Amino acid sequence: MDEIVIPSALIQSLRTASRVAVLTGAGISAESGVPTFRDAQSGLWARYRPEELATPGAFKRDPRLVWEWYEWRRNLVTDAKPNLGHRSLVIMETQVPDFTLITQNVDGLHQMAGSKNVIEIHGNMHRSKCSTEGTIFDQPELYEDKPPLCPDCGAYLRPDVVWFGESLPPEALQASWESAQNCDLFLSIGTSALVEPAATLPLLSQENGAEVAEINIQETRLTPHASYFIVGSAAQVLPELVKITWQVDMSAE
Numbered sequence: 580m581d582e583i584v585i586p587s588a589l590i591q592s593l594r595t596a597s598r599v600a601v602l603t604g605a606g607i608s609a610e611s612g613v614p615t616f617r618d619a620q621s622g623l624w625a626r627y628r629p630e631e632l633a634t635p636g637a638f639k640r641d642p643r644l645v646w647e648w649y650e651w652r653r654n655l656v657t658d659a660k661p662n663l664g665h666r667s668l669v670i671m672e673t674q675v676p677d678f679t680l681i682t683q684n685v686d687g688l689h690q691m692a693g694s695k696n697v698i699e700i701h702g703n704m705h706r707s708k709c710s711t712e713g714t715i716f717d718q719p720e721l722y723e724d725k726p727p728l729c730p731d732c733g734a735y736l737r738p739d740v741v742w743f744g745e746s747l748p749p750e751a752l753q754a755s756w757e758s759a760q761n762c763d764l765f766l767s768i769g770t771s772a773l774v775e776p777a778a779t780l781p782l783l784s785q786e787n788g789a790e791v792a793e794i795n796i797q798e799t800r801l802t803p804h805a806s807y808f809i810v811g812s813a814a815q816v817l818p819e820l821v822k823i824t825w826q827v828d829m830s831a832e
């Protein structure tokens with residue numbers, strides 16, 4: 580493993596910050612074995628592009644196909660467990676007075692790890708919702724019809740995720756803007772920071788006086804703007820960050 584270099588100024592900022600906002604992407608789940616959106620296209624699904632399946636138009640044309648794709652993706656993550664990266668953010672939440680975790684991931688691993696204040700800006704694939712009324716239902720894997728019908732109105736249920744061309748849930752969007760605007764330190768972890776609003780949130784925090792730290796295995800479009808860039812995997816860097824900042828040793832757990 581390459582040596583992880585964490586600037587002491589970042590440790591100091593994290594230790595003294597009253598408000599911290601964190602944005603995570605697919606990179607934090609990589610070491611839990613969750614394939615990213617595009618990597619996941621294998622086997623029977625290899626001939627479809629995600630952009631052809633994750634859209635309202637695709638669901639309208641072929642609801643069964645889209646439902647089955649999500650069923651397959653849910654099965655891929657069934658055995659996945661939160662890794663040290665997810666678990667370090669649970670510790671961070673207990674140490675920072677005001678902590679918000681914004682995630683683009685739909686795998687639910689942050690909550691499984693024990694994080695409390697999680698904003699899922701792209702939804703959660705373990706939930707479904709009525710395609711006309713939006714009522715939320717848990718445990719879609721228990722339903723037999725593909726897609727199942729809403730018990731209230733008979734319309735199709737669909738995964739409770741944000742598809743291409745759809746707006747983000749307004750409350751989640753508002754809450755993430757607010758936490759970015761008001762934080763002292765913004766951490767961007769394992770995201771390519773290409774998709775909005777992920778791309779704008781760290782810059783917004785910076786405009787409002789926050790420091791921005793990025794953790795990624797490679798540089799991204801955000802890197803030139805970040806106050807700190809720590810190269811390394813989330814599951815290695817985050818436990819180290821927590822250990823140096825608050826003397827909490829995750830490897831001892």
Ligand code: APR
Pocket residue numbers: 603604605606607609610615616683684701768769770771772773774794795796797799811812813814
């Ligand atoms: N630790 C840290 N970073 C990692 C790791 C790791 N172990 N493995 C990969 N990365 C980084 C990659 O270098 C890349 O910058 O994670 C990032 C993953 O980028 P994307 O696959 O683009 O994922 P994400 O940023 O979450 O995508 C945003 O786009 O595909 C849509 O809706 C989908 O929510 C998704 C959104």
